[in-house]
Structures are given as structure tokens and as C-alpha cells.
Amino acid sequence: MAKSRLQDELKKRNPFESPLHEALLNILRTADQFENRAGRLFREYDLTPSQYNVLRILRGEGQPLPCLEIANRMLQVVPAMTGLLDRLEKMELVSRERCTQDRRVVYVDLTPKGKELVNQLDQPLAALNQKLLGHLSATELKELSRLLEKARTSLDHDT
Amino acid sequence: MAKSRLQDELKKRNPFESPLHEALLNILRTADQFENRAGRLFREYDLTPSQYNVLRILRGEGQPLPCLEIANRMLQVVPAMTGLLDRLEKMELVSRERCTQDRRVVYVDLTPKGKELVNQLDQPLAALNQKLLGHLSATELKELSRLLEKARTSLDHDT
DNA sequence: TGTAATTACTTTACATATCAACTATCGTCA
DNA sequence: TGACGATAGTTGATATGTAAAGTAATTACA
Numbered sequence: 001m002a003k004s005r006l007q008d009e010l011k012k013r014n015p016f017e018s019p020l021h022e023a024l025l026n027i028l029r030t031a032d033q034f035e036n037r038a039g040r041l042f043r044e045y046d047l048t049p050s051q052y053n054v055l056r057i058l059r060g061e062g063q064p065l066p067c068l069e070i071a072n073r074m075l076q077v078v079p080a081m082t083g084l085l086d087r088l089e090k091m092e093l094v095s096r097e098r099c100t101q102d103r104r105v106v107y108v109d110l111t112p113k114g115k116e117l118v119n120q121l122d123q124p125l126a127a128l129n130q131k132l133l134g135h136l137s138a139t140e141l142k143e144l145s146r147l148l149e150k151a152r153t154s155l156d157h158d159t
Numbered sequence: 160m161a162k163s164r165l166q167d168e169l170k171k172r173n174p175f176e177s178p179l180h181e182a183l184l185n186i187l188r189t190a191d192q193f194e195n196r197a198g199r200l201f202r203e204y205d206l207t208p209s210q211y212n213v214l215r216i217l218r219g220e221g222q223p224l225p226c227l228e229i230a231n232r233m234l235q236v237v238p239a240m241t242g243l244l245d246r247l248e249k250m251e252l253v254s255r256e257r258c259t260q261d262r263r264v265v266y267v268d269l270t271p272k273g274k275e276l277v278n279q280l281d282q283p284l285a286a287l288n289q290k291l292l293g294h295l296s297a298t299e300l301k302e303l304s305r306l307l308e309k310a311r312t313s314l315d316h317d318t
Numbered sequence: 319t320g321t322a323a324t325t326a327c328t329t330t331a332c333a334t335a336t337c338a339a340c341t342a343t344c345g346t347c348a
Numbered sequence: 349t350g351a352c353g354a355t356a357g358t359t360g361a362t363a364t365g366t367a368a369a370g371t372a373a374t375t376a377c378a
Binding site: 022024026027035075131134136140143145149150155 | 178179180181182183185186187188189190191192193194196234288289290291292293294295297299300301302303304306307308309310311312313314
């Protein structure tokens with residue numbers, strides 16, 4: 001049997017211990033490389049992937065969101081949000097306003113400048129996605145999603 | 160049609176634009192969550208994921224490797240290696256030695272302490288892998304790997 | 319042979335991620 | 349009402365990742 005592509009890429013001498021391990025490494029490696037690609041695109045617009053993610057979430061919501069809510073949707077730990085929002089605010093892409101009802105809460109909103117920027121990225125990002133996965137058939141894409149969603153069911157319980 | 164699991168997780172109001180985009184997000188999200196899991200395990204041994212990765216690569220090689228070679232196998236940018244190796248050296252898990260033939264090269268080797276630590280992680284890591292993906296059949300795992308490897312073929316050219 | 323290009327690595331600067339600990343605010347309930 | 353616990357966010361410390369620039373050593377070649 002020919003050496004697998006991943007095995008070759010990582011210069012491993014011995015076959016993987018199991019299809020299980022190989023699948024795991026394939027997931028991590030594919031995600032890493034795709035993230036790098038997207039990161040390069042964002043950098044052309046002076047954004048980091050996380051920063052873009054915040055903007056996209058806010059646009060999707062269409063209205064201000066509390067910090068914690070954004071952090072939850074990003075799967076990001078809370079402390080990191082502060083600095084991230086600081087920078088976005090300094091770039092005038094988002095604005096922060098403390099809630100008057102509950103003064104613990106800070107609402108974050110997209111500025112017109114931020115909205116424009118995230119809209120500007122739609123087309124190039126769609127083109128990148130197409131480039132990255134466009135060579136898979138619709139059936140393959142659906143099967144890939146199904147398998148990955150099934151994979152994640154192992155995380156449902158315990159934390 | 161029922162809302163997809165990912166769509167629900169991200170609290171998206173509208174269906175994904177395309178199976179393509181959904182697959183992409185599934186890849187990124189699955190990898191992110193699995194990485195978090197592994198990261199937690201490593202932390203129990205006072206290691207970060209990158210640090211473990213260095214140790215594993217060195218053990219796999221069985222002999223000292225230059226910094227650049229390690230960085231390549233990790234897909235990591237070179238500057239980050241310096242600090243990473245600094246910390247591993249301070250923990251006495253690796254040792255550095257400048258090559259006498261080519262004095263630009265620094266060879267990195269696993270110390271006995273480092274080797275012991277990485278061996279110690281084999282069993283818990285295999286158990287984690289089993290927990291994360293053990294509920295997929297062998298056929299599914301192979302299909303998942305096949306699809307991900309096919310996905311990555313789009314990266315073959317241009318950088 | 320001596321100069322220019324390359325290579326291996328380091329340094330610096332900055333963005334991000336984690337954890338632990340802290341502040342301010344809110345709710346609840348005795 | 350007043351103290352306790354929960355919640356929202358911030359701060360600080362450490363590790364990682366990226367880019368850009370710098371240093372030292374080697375190679376290529378005129």
C-alpha cells in the first residue's frame with residue numbers, strides 16, 4: 001500500500017498506529033492550513049482572524065452584543081476578549097457602551113466603518129472558500145460535514 | 160429539514176450559504192475543540208501542545224535535529240522556535256548543541272527526562288484519541304481521512 | 319580570492335490564547 | 349437592609365504565533 005499523503009508530509013517513517021490517529025491528525029492539519037490561508041487574506045485588510053470573527057458575528061446579529069456573548073460564539077476565553085475589543089475599538093471598527101440597566105454589561109456594536117470592512121471581505125472570502133474546497137463534490141462536502149459533526153458528538157458530555 | 164448541529168451551536172439564524180461553507184466551518188471547529196481537549200491533557204503534565212509536539216518529533220526521529228527541521232515538521236514559523244526551545248531547555252527536557260561542521264546550525268536533542276515525559280504521555284493520549292474518535296467506524300475514519308486529504312490538495316500549488 | 323547571495327537562527331514587536339485573581343454590579347434572601 | 353453568592357468584565361502573568369529585521373556562518377562564483 002502506498003504511503004498516505006499525511007504520512008509523507010510529516011516525514012514519518014512508520015505507518016500511523018491506527019486510522020483513528022491518522023484521522024485526528026488530518027483534522028488538525030487541515031484546519032491549521034486553512035486557517036493560515038484565511039489569515040493571510042485577513043492580513044491584507046489589516047485584520048487578524050479573531051478580529052474578523054468578531055466583526056462577522058456582530059454583523060450576523062445586526063445589533064449590539066455583550067462581550068460574553070461574543071466570546072461564547074467564538075469559543076474564546078473571556079479575558080482575551082478585552083484586548084481584542086480594545087484594538088478593534090481603537091481601529092474604530094466597533095464601539096462599546098455600558099448597559100444602563102445592568103451596569104456590569106458592556107455592549108459592543110459594529111461601527112459603519114466596521115460594517116463596510118466586513119462587507120468588503122465577503123467576496124474574497126467566498127472566493128477563497130471556493131478555492132479551498134471547491135474541488136469536492138456536493139456529496140463529498142455533505143459527507144465530510146456529517147463525519148465531523150459525528151466526531152464532535154464525543155464532546156457533548158463532560159464539560 | 161432540521162437545523163444542522165453546527166448551525167445550532169453557533170446560533171446562526173439563517174442556514175449556511177452552502178455545504179461548502181458549512182464543511183469549512185466544521186473542519187475549523189472540530190479541530191479547535193479537539194486541540195482544546197489535548198491541550199488540557201498536556202497541561203496536566205505542565206506542557207503546552209507545541210512543547211509536546213517538539214518532544215514527540217524528537218522522539219520519533221531518535222536523534223538530534225536542527226531547529227529548522229523541527230520547525231518545518233511542526234509547520235511553525237521559525238522565530239517562535241527559539242523561545243519554545245528556550246523553555247524546553249530550561250525545563251531540562253531538551254538540550255541544544257551547536258554543530259561543529261556548520262556553526263550556523265543548532266542541534267536539539269531529547270534529554271532522558273524529556274524522553275521519559277513523552278513516553279509517559281503515550282497512554283493517556285491514546286485514551287483521549289479513542290474517546291474523541293472511537294465512536295466512528297473504521298470505514299468512517301478512513302473516509303474522513305480521505306476527504307480531508309483530498310481537501311488539502313487545493314493547497315498543493317502556490318506557496 | 320574576495321564579494322555577493324544564501325542559510326540558520328535570533329531578536330524585537332505585536333496579537334492572541336490560557337489561567338488565576340480582582341473589581342464592580344446585581345439578585346436573593348434572611 | 350445588609351451580607352452572601354453569582355455574574356460581567358478587567359488585569360496580570362505566561363506561552364504561542366506572525367512579521368520584519370538583524371547577525372553569523374557558509375556557499376557560489378566571477
